[in-house]
Amino acid sequence: MFTLPQLPFEPTALEPYMSANTFSYHHGKHHKAYVDKANAAIEGTPMANMSDVEVVRAAKAKGDQGLFNNAAQAWNHSFLWNSLSPMGGGSPMGALKDAIDRDLGGVESFGEAFKKEAVGHFASGWAWLVHDGSALKIISTHDADTALVHEGLTPLITLDLWEHAYYLDYQNARPGFVDSYLMHMINWDFASENYAAVAA
Ligand code: FE2
Numbered sequence: 001m002f003t004l005p006q007l008p009f010e011p012t013a014l015e016p017y018m019s020a021n022t023f024s025y026h027h028g029k030h031h032k033a034y035v036d037k038a039n040a041a042i043e044g045t046p047m048a049n050m051s052d053v054e055v056v057r058a059a060k061a062k063g064d065q066g067l068f069n070n071a072a073q074a075w076n077h078s079f080l081w082n083s084l085s086p087m088g089g090g091s092p093m094g095a096l097k098d099a100i101d102r103d104l105g106g107v108e109s110f111g112e113a114f115k116k117e118a119v120g121h122f123a124s125g126w127a128w129l130v131h132d133g134s135a136l137k138i139i140s141t142h143d144a145d146t147a148l149v150h151e152g153l154t155p156l157i158t159l160d161l162w163e164h165a166y167y168l169d170y171q172n173a174r175p176g177f178v179d180s181y182l183m184h185m186i187n188w189d190f191a192s193e194n195y196a197a198v199a200a
Contacts, residue, residue: 127140
């Protein structure tokens, strides 16, 4: 069963870049609804005993789009909260920095490419830094789709591009939202942990 996790920081901790008001809707209403709907769909089925990741993958494999949308969004948002930090922004350290230098031309180039992908993505979805088994890549996915179910990809960090993620704080200015993420909120420690697990 899915659970709505506690935010890993106070709801005011990312202000002014992401407001407590945004979290009250985004975490308290949107994310909660995805969790509740995914659980309602799997209750009483063998999927109720699977891990969250297994449910997302099983829904995809079965072609159950309704369950996939809610299960993937439940997982994506838990991953998103960990992708944010009040101590975020700046540059990664260590092995992840070396990999970004090698595969993406450095942290500055990463930022430019990530912003281009995130701003250029049409309508709702997610921007990701992923590892494809040999190198780092920046991709985006549509609607509920998640890098988690793309063959060979391991998600390292994400940003929600749905309007509900930024409209209260930035209105329609997605570029400003992405800038704030890259400069002030991106949790490089989380990305580094995920990179260490996949690159080991
Ligand atoms: Fe969202």
